[in-house]
Amino acid sequence: xxxxxxxxxxxxxxxxxxxxxxxxxxxxxxxxxxxxxxxxxxxxxxxxxxxxxxxxxxxxxxxxxxxxxxxxxxxxxxxxxxxxxxxxxxxxxxxxxxxxxxxxxxxxxxxxxxxxxxxxxxxxxxxxxxxxxxxxxxxxxxxxxxxxxxxxxxxxxxxxxxxxxxxxxxxxxxxxxxxxxxxxxxxxxxxxxxxxxxxxxxxxxxxxxxxxxxxxxxxxxxxxxxxxxxxxxxxxxxxxxxxxxxxxxxxxxxxxxxxxxxxxxxxxxxxxxxxxxxxxxxxxxxxxxxxxxxxxxxxxxxx
Amino acid sequence: xxxxxxxxxxxxxxxxxxxxxxxxxxxxxxxxxxxxxxxxxxxxxxxxxxxxxxxxxxxxxxxxxxxxxxxxxxxxxxxxxxxxxxxxxxxxxxxxxxxxxxxxxxxxxxxxxxxxxxxxxxxxxxxxxxxxxxxxxxxxxxxxxxxxxxxxxxxxxxxxxxxxxxxxxxxxxxxxxxxxxxxxxxxxxxxxxxxxxxxxxxxxxxxxxxxxxxxxxxxxxxxxx
Numbered sequence: 001x002x003x004x005x006x007x008x009x010x011x012x013x014x015x016x017x018x019x020x021x022x023x024x025x026x027x028x029x030x031x032x033x034x035x036x037x038x039x040x041x042x043x044x045x046x047x048x049x050x051x052x053x054x055x056x057x058x059x060x061x062x063x064x065x066x067x068x069x070x071x072x073x074x075x076x077x078x079x080x081x082x083x084x085x086x087x088x089x090x091x092x093x094x095x096x097x098x099x100x101x102x103x104x105x106x107x108x109x110x111x112x113x114x115x116x117x118x119x120x121x122x123x124x125x126x127x128x129x130x131x132x133x134x135x136x137x138x139x140x141x142x143x144x145x146x147x148x149x150x151x152x153x154x155x156x157x158x159x160x161x162x163x164x165x166x167x168x169x170x171x172x173x174x175x176x177x178x179x180x181x182x183x184x185x186x187x188x189x190x191x192x193x194x195x196x197x198x199x200x201x202x203x204x205x206x207x208x209x210x211x212x213x214x215x216x217x218x219x220x221x222x223x224x225x226x227x228x229x230x231x232x233x234x235x236x237x238x239x240x241x242x243x244x245x246x247x248x249x250x251x252x253x254x255x256x257x258x259x260x261x262x263x264x265x266x267x268x269x270x271x272x273x274x275x276x277x278x279x280x281x282x283x284x285x286x287x288x289x290x291x292x293x294x295x296x297x298x299x300x301x302x303x
Numbered sequence: 304x305x306x307x308x309x310x311x312x313x314x315x316x317x318x319x320x321x322x323x324x325x326x327x328x329x330x331x332x333x334x335x336x337x338x339x340x341x342x343x344x345x346x347x348x349x350x351x352x353x354x355x356x357x358x359x360x361x362x363x364x365x366x367x368x369x370x371x372x373x374x375x376x377x378x379x380x381x382x383x384x385x386x387x388x389x390x391x392x393x394x395x396x397x398x399x400x401x402x403x404x405x406x407x408x409x410x411x412x413x414x415x416x417x418x419x420x421x422x423x424x425x426x427x428x429x430x431x432x433x434x435x436x437x438x439x440x441x442x443x444x445x446x447x448x449x450x451x452x453x454x455x456x457x458x459x460x461x462x463x464x465x466x467x468x469x470x471x472x473x474x475x476x477x478x479x480x481x482x483x484x485x486x487x488x489x490x491x492x493x494x495x496x497x498x499x500x501x502x503x504x505x506x507x508x509x510x511x512x513x514x515x516x517x518x519x520x521x522x523x524x525x526x527x528x
Contacts, residue, residue, distance in 0.1 A: 006428045007446065008347045008438040015347070023350045030354070040382045115510045116503045117467035119481050124499040127488045131495065208364070215366035219474040220485070227369055230376070241381040245373040249365050256364035 041242060051240035055247050058237075065233050069226040070251060076142060076214045076225060080149035081207055087150065088157025093187070095162050106158075113155035119216050122148030126221055141224075145217030149210055156206060160281065164199035165191050167279045194279065197270055202281040204263035208256045215252075226251060307491045307498075318483040319505050325397070325469040325479060326509075329404035330462055336405055337412025338447070344417060347438055355413070363410040367471050371403035375475035378402075393478065400472035408465050415457040419450035424528070452524045459517030463510045480505060 011019060041047050054061045094106035113121070126144035129135050135143055168191060176186040218228035226248055233244040270280045308315070343355035362370070378384040379399055386398045423446050431445040470481035484502045488495050 006425050006432075007345055007441050009432060011347060019348050022348045026348065026350055026354070040384070044382050046381060112503075112507065116506045117470040117481065119470040119473065120484060120499065120502055120506065123481070123485055123488055124495065127492065127495045127499075131492060212364075212366035212368075215368035216471065216474075219368045219372055219471075227366070227372065230372070239381075241377050245369070245377050249369050249373065252366055252369060253361055253364045257360065260364065 046240070046242045051238060052243045054237045054240070055243065061233060061237065065229040066226070066247070066251065069224065069229040069248075070255075072142075072223065073211065073214045073218075073225040076145050076149070076217065076223065077207065077210045079142075079146045080153060080210050080214075083146070084150045084153040084157055084210075085203075087154040089161050091154060091158035092161025092165070095158065096165060098183070110155040110158045113151050114159070118148050118152040118213055119220065121151045122216060122221060124148075125151075141217055141221045144221055145214060145223050148217075149213055152213075153206060153210055156209075157203070160199050160202045160206065161195065164195035164202070164281055167198055167281060168194055169279065198279045198281055200270070201263045201267035204259055204266065208259045208263075211256060211259070212252070307487070307494055313483060313487055315480075315483065315501070315505075318478060318480045319509070321397070321477065321479040322466070322469050323509070325400060325404065325472055325477070326462075326466045328401045329408060329465055329469070332401065332405035333408040333412050333461075333465065334458075336409035338416060340409055340413035341416040341420070342442060342447075344413065345420060345442070359410045359413055362406055363414075365407075367403065367407045367468055368474055370407050371400055371471050372474055374399040374403045392476070396472070396475050396477045400469075400475060400477050404465065404468065404472075408461060408468070411461045411464070412458065415454045415461060416447075416450060418457070419454035420446055422453045423449045449526055452526050455517060455521035455524055459514060459521065462517070463514055466509055466513065467506065 009015070038047065045051075091106050091110055094102050095110065097103045097106070122144050125147035126140060129140050129143050129147075130137075172190055172194065173186060176190045181189070214223075214225050215227040217223035218225040222228070230241070230244045230248060234241050237244075267280055267282065307313070340355050340358060343351040344359070346352060346355075375396065379395060385395050386402065389395060427445055427449065428441055431441045436444065469479060472479055473482035473485065476482070480502055484498060487498045491498055
């Protein structure tokens with residue numbers, strides 16, 4: 001169903017009136033909820049101007065807390081994706097191997113790390129680094145966060161790579177075989193370059209997941225990323241919890257929204273492009289979720 | 304080997320029971336709220352469509368950790384919202400965690416459902432409208448039942464992700480599996496491999512059968528076209 005308005009007729013006079021009534025009721029309900037929240041906030045003195053104004057008037061709250069926190073978030077995310085990409089590609093290709101002794105262990109590892117929560121891996125990495133290495137305790141949270149994120153996301157990327165290669169039309173392999181290429185050559189010269197384009201949207205979406213998961217390190221491992229700045233800001237700017245959370249959530253939303261939009265822009269470009277086979281993994285296939293074979297994921301409506 | 308369990312100071316099964324409870328309540332809640340959001344996003348009222356889109360885009364892009372911490376530090380400790388009263392910190396933390404999990408995962412349910420609606424042939428809705436059914440009847444009697452059948456697999460993935468994401472509740476002191484693992488790893492530092500393997504195994508036991516069972520269900524109920 002490409003056009004959702006198929007669910008209802010073009011509104012006549014009565015439907016129009018009814019829609020207006022629904023709108024009014026909806027606005028009133030929404031307004032009441034909002035008023036209730038604002039009322040409680042005013043009651044607890046969270047609406048006071050001095051709780052919100054530092055974010056606009058005082059540059060130090062940005063230079064001391066928010067921007068360093070954001071940079072730490074980006075640092076952990078960038079390190080994770082850079083390490084997880086080759087690792088994931090390796091495992092993804094291993095799962096496609098013709099040899100059973102390569103395929104099965106790789107599959108087991110990937111399935112195992114996808115089945116357990118990323119937080120468990122962070123806890124484990126943190127404890128293991130503390131016990132077996134002499135990484136200074138300042139750096140340990142970063143190492144633990146990146147290790148946890150790499151283990152989890154490498155296994156997700158392995159699935160993306162596998163699905164990316166499987167999404168290519170079989171004629172590509174057939175043609176390459178017909179001109180006498182060997183297995184390795186088919187993979188390196190024919191399949192991988194096309195699969196990378198097909199995977200790009202899904203990979204960018206995975207970056208969103210990584211950025212979101214760095215917040216775990218801030219809340220539970222003491223990594224000084226964006227979220228953990230809430231505590232410092234509320235301690236220094238007069239218990240402005242709501243304001244601090246709102247600003248930090250907004251920064252996350254804007255950052256991730258930009259990444260998501262970029263992913264769908266890339267996807268659209270590939271879909272419209274004439275030079276590729278048009279095979280593409282939908283950007284949403286893996287958002288935070290486990291991964292399925294591309295053909296069972298229903299395609300979302302394109303706006 | 305498992306002698307640290309004999310002392311009886313760690314209730315591993317109890318912790319996993321809290322995880323399961325978190326997952327079940329949140330799953331039911333996000334299924335309901337996600338369906339409502341999906342209905343809003345395809346409704347004929349532009350305002351509701353706008354609200355649905357805005358909600359999904361904002362909440363989906365916020366880290367779950369931020370949502371759950373904001374529920375605890377913001378809603379409870381600053382604004383004093385306890386959700387149905389009581390003063391037991393544990394119980395309130397549990398409720399807030401469920402609230403956060405519902406708010407977050409409903410967006411994924413909504414998106415899965417919306418793509419499921421796209422798989423229903425146009426003729427179904429057209430035929431329903433030709434019979435004179437209203438929007439609600441078209442949606443809830445004709446389109447959504449078929450859409451649900453085609454999105455069992457994506458919804459199963461949401462459920463699995465939800466089960467794993469319950470660990471985030473450890474951030475606000477809910478005594479579930481990840482919180483217990485953190486404590487045990489601290490006090491049983493000579494057995495971190497064993498402790499970690501045990502908790503990893505627990506989650507594998509929770510998620511793998513769910514995936515397999517629902518994978519089988521999705522094949523059975525899928526509409527053959």
